[in-house]
Amino acid sequence: MTVTETPVRPYQHYVYAYPHKTAYRKLPGSPRLADLWAGESRAALSLYAHIPFCEVRCGFCNLFTRIGAPDGLTGRYLDALERQAIAVREALGDTAPVRFANAAFGGGTPTYLEAAELERLCDIAERHMGADLRAIPLSVEASPATATADRLAVLAERGTTRLSLGVQSFVEAEARAAVRPQRRADVETALSRVRDTGIPVLNIDLIYGIDGQTAASWRLSLDAALAWRPEEIYLYPLYVRPLTGLGRHLDPEVADRDWDEARLRRYREGRDHLLAHGYEQVSMRMFRRADAPPQGPDDYTCQTDGMIGLGCGARSYTSKVHYSFDYAVDMREIRAIIDDYAATEDFSRASVGRAVDEGEARRRHLLQSLLQAEGLPVADYRRRFGAEPYEDFPAELETLASRGWLADTGTELLRLTPEGLAHSDAIGPEFFSPGVRAAMADYELR
Numbered sequence: 152m153t154v155t156e157t158p159v160r161p162y163q164h165y166v167y168a169y170p171h172k173t174a175y176r177k178l179p180g181s182p183r184l185a186d187l188w189a190g191e192s193r194a195a196l197s198l199y200a201h202i203p204f205c206e207v208r209c210g211f212c213n214l215f216t217r218i219g220a221p222d223g224l225t226g227r228y229l230d231a232l233e234r235q236a237i238a239v240r241e242a243l244g245d246t247a248p249v250r251f252a253n254a255a256f257g258g259g260t261p262t263y264l265e266a267a268e269l270e271r272l273c274d275i276a277e278r279h280m281g282a283d284l285r286a287i288p289l290s291v292e293a294s295p296a297t298a299t300a301d302r303l304a305v306l307a308e309r310g311t312t313r314l315s316l317g318v319q320s321f322v323e324a325e326a327r328a329a330v331r332p333q334r335r336a337d338v339e340t341a342l343s344r345v346r347d348t349g350i351p352v353l354n355i356d357l358i359y360g361i362d363g364q365t366a367a368s369w370r371l372s373l374d375a376a377l378a379w380r381p382e383e384i385y386l387y388p389l390y391v392r393p394l395t396g397l398g399r400h401l402d403p404e405v406a407d408r409d410w411d412e413a414r415l416r417r418y419r420e421g422r423d424h425l426l427a428h429g430y431e432q433v434s435m436r437m438f439r440r441a442d443a444p445p446q447g448p449d450d451y452t453c454q455t456d457g458m459i460g461l462g463c464g465a466r467s468y469t470s471k472v473h474y475s476f477d478y479a480v481d482m483r484e485i486r487a488i489i490d491d492y493a494a495t496e497d498f499s500r501a502s503v504g505r506a507v508d509e510g511e512a513r514r515r516h517l518l519q520s521l522l523q524a525e526g527l528p529v530a531d532y533r534r535r536f537g538a539e540p541y542e543d544f545p546a547e548l549e550t551l552a553s554r555g556w557l558a559d560t561g562t563e564l565l566r567l568t569p570e571g572l573a574h575s576d577a578i579g580p581e582f583f584s585p586g587v588r589a590a591m592a593d594y595e596l597r
Contacts, residue, residue, distance in 0.1 A: 165576055169587075175474075182501055188243055200254075200261075240281065263297055265302070318355050321372040342379050359386060361389055474502075
């Protein structure tokens with residue numbers, strides 16, 4: 152009897168960081184930041200500031216964000232962010248120079264902040280953290296509704312090199328279906344404003360798999376984006392998570408194979424269309440125009456050791472511990488966490504996180520490199536860990552090879568095939584350690 156392998160579901164888990172936040176727990180003794188950063192390199196840190204506010208919560212969104220900010224909450228939040236920055240910079244100490252290689256403002260929607268508040272955010276990064284925003288790559292996320300001329304002018308003047316606009320769809324019916332109501336005319340106006348600022352890199356986010364989306368409507372959005380010749384385009388598959396607006400209306404136990412196939416078709420159509428129009432594939436999601444100016448490290452490398460996260464939804468990484476604040480998806484829980492953060496006075500300790508041992512560091516390095524189109528040079532892995540990936544992960548790599556997802560590139564390069572890249576969201580979870588899997592399974596979603 153021939154045993155047929157059950158088809159792998161292609162959309163399981165977007166691995167934008169490892170370990171996932173649902174594997175974080177209370178850290179014993181709430182260690183002092185000064186102790187966590189003792190002996191850590193400060194030569195090329197990444198800085199991330201998280202702004203957890205949006206004008207509307209999209210139906211697919213499971214990000215740590217809330218709708219609106221009543222009663223001066225943005226001001227109180229920035230007060231707390233400033234207190235945190237001062238505490239973090241003090242913890243880093245002066246025994247070695249502190250240098251930042253890149254910075255990013257994300258969310259939420261950073262441009263939910265008014266122009267004067269964006270000025271203050273930049274001041275916090277520069278005056279308290281010591282990040283020279285005009286001398287390093289600075290990426291900022293925005294929505295069409297908040298990409299106003301005064302906000303964009305501040306960002307351009309303060310050194311923003313990349314502006315990522317969350318368009319999702321140029322088709323108004325699809326935007327409504329994703330609970331992201333917007334008029335195409337307003338989106339086009341926002342894009343025009345971004346181009347007028349002269350910010351070097353424009354990224355446009357698009358989503359495939361929206362209810363009612365067809366090959367024709369997907370092509371319409373792709374062409375509408377291409378008309379602006381953005382330096383980058385991200386293609387995101389629609390995920391519907393528990394406790395999000397769309398997720399409340401679905402049975403999470405139903406495995407919708409038809410939807411998987413529809414998303415894979417849209418992905419392949421989008422990939423092929425962008426490749427035919429002069430874009431290079433960087434990862435499953437990221438496509439860069441071939442003549443776009445360099446922006447330093449690609450998206451995955453901001454997750455390497457040496458990350459400073461400011462804000463209640465941000466993560467920080469040392470070589471041995473990842474830490475953050477509490478995490479939730481439900482709106483009421485998020486509001487409570489944001490309020491607690493805004494009222495916090497002492498930011499000298501880490502309360503929630505996860506230790507990262509040598510084995511987890513190897514998994515993290517491998518999967519974050521393997522999920523990039525360029526792949527993992529085995530020499531880099533050998534140099535960093537004194538080991539071979541084939542010896543550390545024989546079963547996982549053999550599984551990829553048996554499915555035709557590993558390219559035939561010899562023994563010195565591990566690279567996914569085009570079909571392997573298409574299944575990145577199935578490949579990533581296969582490298583999760585048993586400990587991380589167990590912690591994620593035990594997490595109580597709230």
